[in-house]
Amino acid sequence: MQELTHYVNGEKVAGTSGRFADVFNPATGEVQAKVPLASKDEIDAIIAKAAEAQPAWAATNPQRRARVMMRFADLINQNMDQLAELVSREHGKTLPDARGDVQRGLEVVEVCMGAPHMLKGEFMDSGGPGIDLYSMRQPLGVVAGITPFNFPAMIPLWKMAPALVSGNAMILKPSERCPSTSIMLAELLKEAGLPDGLLQVVNGDKEAVDAILDNETIQAVGFVGSTPIAQYIYGRAATNGKRAQCFGGAKNHMIIMPDADLDKAADALVGAGYGAAGERCMAISVAVPVGEETADKLIEKLVPRIEKLKVGPYTAGEDVDYGPVITAAAKARIEGLIDSGVEQGAKLVLDGRGFQMQGYENGFFVGPSLFDNVTPDMEIYKEEIFGPVLSTVRAKSYDEALNLIMKNQYGNGTSIYTADGDTARDFASKVNVGMVGINFPIPVPLSYFTFGGWKKSAFGDLNQYGPDAFRFYTKTKTVTARWFSGIKEGGEFAFKQMD
Numbered sequence: 001m002q003e004l005t006h007y008v009n010g011e012k013v014a015g016t017s018g019r020f021a022d023v024f025n026p027a028t029g030e031v032q033a034k035v036p037l038a039s040k041d042e043i044d045a046i047i048a049k050a051a052e053a054q055p056a057w058a059a060t061n062p063q064r065r066a067r068v069m070m071r072f073a074d075l076i077n078q079n080m081d082q083l084a085e086l087v088s089r090e091h092g093k094t095l096p097d098a099r100g101d102v103q104r105g106l107e108v109v110e111v112c113m114g115a116p117h118m119l120k121g122e123f124m125d126s127g128g129p130g131i132d133l134y135s136m137r138q139p140l141g142v143v144a145g146i147t148p149f150n151f152p153a154m155i156p157l158w159k160m161a162p163a164l165v166s167g168n169a170m171i172l173k174p175s176e177r178c179p180s181t182s183i184m185l186a187e188l189l190k191e192a193g194l195p196d197g198l199l200q201v202v203n204g205d206k207e208a209v210d211a212i213l214d215n216e217t218i219q220a221v222g223f224v225g226s227t228p229i230a231q232y233i234y235g236r237a238a239t240n241g242k243r244a245q246c247f248g249g250a251k252n253h254m255i256i257m258p259d260a261d262l263d264k265a266a267d268a269l270v271g272a273g274y275g276a277a278g279e280r281c282m283a284i285s286v287a288v289p290v291g292e293e294t295a296d297k298l299i300e301k302l303v304p305r306i307e308k309l310k311v312g313p314y315t316a317g318e319d320v321d322y323g324p325v326i327t328a329a330a331k332a333r334i335e336g337l338i339d340s341g342v343e344q345g346a347k348l349v350l351d352g353r354g355f356q357m358q359g360y361e362n363g364f365f366v367g368p369s370l371f372d373n374v375t376p377d378m379e380i381y382k383e384e385i386f387g388p389v390l391s392t393v394r395a396k397s398y399d400e401a402l403n404l405i406m407k408n409q410y411g412n413g414t415s416i417y418t419a420d421g422d423t424a425r426d427f428a429s430k431v432n433v434g435m436v437g438i439n440f441p442i443p444v445p446l447s448y449f450t451f452g453g454w455k456k457s458a459f460g461d462l463n464q465y466g467p468d469a470f471r472f473y474t475k476t477k478t479v480t481a482r483w484f485s486g487i488k489e490g491g492e493f494a495f496k497q498m499d
């Protein structure tokens, strides 16, 4: 059995706690490796090493730090296939999806190549007689990133690249389900010229996370995962005086207006609802057709498309639409939620329960499910299912559809399909959700904008990547300076004569 490691001071290091977690191959259901779970003592020692390395890095000028990012981006490109394979092997997603996972992380590294521009301060030479004001952005010190299983490359890259280029050291705790990609990224960063100790990848569970949250050296915590854990981490980090941004779960709705191109809307819903087995925080999990006729036609168009989906292991070829879910427990939970939908009166149009993949009978596969006539009081509507299940909530009017989204506890992403510009504009302006798509199902902003939800999808006040990331990973210092040669005796202001 392969025993995985941490990555400390530029080397792979075995765990010493004696505690391990299983890393599954989700397609076969077999345990493929054991990952060490760090103890508090290991975490504290690793953080202390990062704190030793950080001051020299902070004193390295930002252009040099950015050049590490340039070489890192090159290395990610050169190793794209190996990284994607590693993602698929532990996560189970298809190879095209895994390459997308790496690519969307790489794009944030590319923005970090221009970091010096984002790290500049401001200057004012007319604050008063002989008075200059200027501000500078300084790194925080040692920061932490805690990431989920569903994007093993993208989200660690969203954390490490802006944090490091801003002059910090980072303790990255990836998901114990998919730990290997972060270690490979750390090795590539070393090859790109990152000095040892600045990116420490430590594997672990709650014990490791709590040790990070309680360690006084850690200045900021960037978390991505489920809402209950996001809320917990935000609270504990803030109580300990740390800066925190914690991104949580989602329930993303798509409104389909009667004037929408229904073929395009159905295609989009199938990709956004079932891609990556629905294990995306920006997956569309609720379709909201407006009007009975729109709803009937939409279901008619969805069914044959969903029935055509090819479910399988990533090794079965590039035409597989989606793979297994992450664990047996995730599969059981998803199937249990489908049971509850049936019990609570929703119409199960397509049933993905009990799906058996030939040759992979112990894999964590769930077939695609489609519900119609879902109502907001049902568990399948209230819970984030995080599986290949699309719920349809029929709305009588645009206002009813908008209100449904407004009242939902989550606010990560949303979308509207319509041919009417006024409706689309009204929706974008009014909806209380962080990322909005207009005839666009998964509106993940490009890397020079920022990513973040509203309501219970995010705790903290700055988004991930883009300009917000540089604000999050630096603190501002403002200097007010007076030079007396600019002031005449008696306090009267005069510029020095230049002749």
Ligand code: NAD
Residues within 6 Å of the ligand: 146, 147, 148, 149, 150, 151, 173, 174, 175, 176, 204, 205, 206, 209, 210, 224, 225, 226, 227, 229, 230, 247, 248, 249, 250, 280, 281, 384, 386, 412, 453, 457
């Ligand atoms: P999770 O909350 O179970 O785990 C996330 C991280 O927290 C992992 O590193 C895990 O080890 C750690 N963790 C788990 N339980 C903990 C506890 N009790 N105390 C301290 N740390 C703990 O999430 P997951 O299942 O890995 O990921 C799926 C979730 O992430 C979904 O809810 C999804 O919507 C969300 N997500 C959100 C975004 C976003 O940007 N909003 C992006 C991707 C995923």
